[in-house]
Amino acid sequence: MERSNHTVTEFILLGFSTDPVTQRVLFVVFLAVYSVTVVGNITLMVLICSDSRLHTPMYFFIGNLSFLDLWYSSVYTPKILVICISEDRSISFAGCVAQFFFSAGLAYSECYLLAAMAYDRYVAISKPLLYSQAMSIKLCAFLVVASYFGAFINCSIATERTFSLNFCGDNVIDDFFCDLFPLVKLACGRKDGFQAVLFLCLASNVITPCVLILASYLFIITTILRIHSTQGRLKAFSTCSSHLTSVTLYYGSILYIYTHPRSSSALERDKIVSTFYTVVFPMLNPMIYSLRNKDVKDALMKLFK
Template identity: 80%
Template sequence: MADGEDKRFEHWFRGQEKWKKTGQVRFLTAMERSNHSVTEFILLGFTTNQGMQLGLFVVFLSVYSLTVVGNITLMVLICNDSRLHTPMYFFIGNLSFLDLWYSSIYTPKILVTCISEDKSISFAGCLCQFFFSAGLAYSECYLLAAMAYDRYVAISKPLLYAQAMSIKLCASLVAVSYLGGFINSSVITKKTFSFNFCRENIIDDFFCDLLPLVKLACGEKGGYMVLMYFLLSFNVISPALLILASYLFIIATVLRISSSQGRLKAFSTCSSHLTSVTLYYGSILYIYTFPRGSSYSLDTDKIVSTFYTVVFPLLNPMIYSLRNKDVKEALNKLLP
């Protein structure tokens, strides 16, 4: 690691001598670097200020609690109310399940690091977090594409909708979303953790993400970067293009509707999904495709990463329920 980076991290740990003394936070020695003996990583997180850490703990705990309650409630409503036993709500229920799982990969570890002096994560723990993070992120991209196809069929072929979007097809689309996501996650995880991490074991982030890990890795990275961008194109860009194509067909269909009220009703059925797609893809594409110039800041990446890993799973239940009459009626029916 360059001298400038060493000084930056040493400055970060200034005033944290008690961590170093207990061995909970330490820099790798030159011998450890040459022996590639990284057995754990240190997650720098957001701040070293204890007051701010306590405040962040309260914020993240509140967000996670609402995320769990919101997504579980939506899944229960969809399972219990027969009016919600449609392809659209089947996909929404699976999206809630995915978001609940997705949030649980990150937030518990963030909460621990906010109140604990131990900022470390084991090599195996980092690998598992990376694997499930990539797998669920890719799966969500596929699932959002499947939901766009569902909206296309509902608007373009309303009379054949029930027949075209059969239970078997919907279940197959969800299964393929998870299968494709985790197969590709296995590939990138195996390749990433086959590197020797012979520089530092310090990750300037709050979770084991791809870009910070690549920065710590040693060896030739040319082939790896090609693979990384291929998987990015295959798992993120390709579903985004399918979503775009679906909405182009939807727009063409809606414009042929003579009634303005009919056009508004057709577009309203897509508004929640469009909001989810815009928020999720916007943050993902910013992190992994935005050019890094001289003004690039890791803090900006942390804020954007926090949005799609922690905040977005909370927003989805709200997006799909607050303006949805069927969900509101199902909730009123469930509540005493």
């Protein structure tokens, strides 16, 4: 990137409110959410590593998802807490680049990882007798590494293209983090070709994993319908219900942000949706994958004992 192209040396994050009372309330709320996120994800990772009953491909992916959620939330929440209790709402140009890079990389990684988990559920339901052989340790490790590698390659391109734009005027971002759309809105000068880069990132990191997940669940539903007993169908569906809930919440919020028309009247609503998939969702995942899971609850009781 040509650093000399930028006259803006820092950005101002407006956050959610300028009212001191509201800010203190938001600080307590976000601190509580972040504390639960850290404790929940670390606990789930410890359980998966320590209990031999959880050393299966499904929990291997869940453990990596918890690792992602822990760092994903940490990219945003500390800065939000600082904004809530401090008069200083600035973030340096380099800090904005770093936040954008890691937030995009971790978000894209989660998209790919959820797709890998959908394939894992497909194999578990359609080929239960060959599950251990089909989902080998090497394949699981490859899918996780490929998720990180593909995501950060794509986010490197998105970061380079975004911050190669000229920022020479307004530096106020009406949001709580350095997001793509507010940054592009602030950029001055020509933006030729940027829409093509945006579509490429959306297609390769969001739409493609989403299509793979839908295809996996299409095969899963076909397999479940072939099961004759109602109890067998319910048991098969229960093995992927947690993942389906996670996918619906995560992709629903991301697709809303990327695809709906941008308008000033919908700005506050956009902040709420962005808060959900950046801060709240990482807190919910450990609950989704543990509250209805007997193996995880048994491992938790064993750990406490």
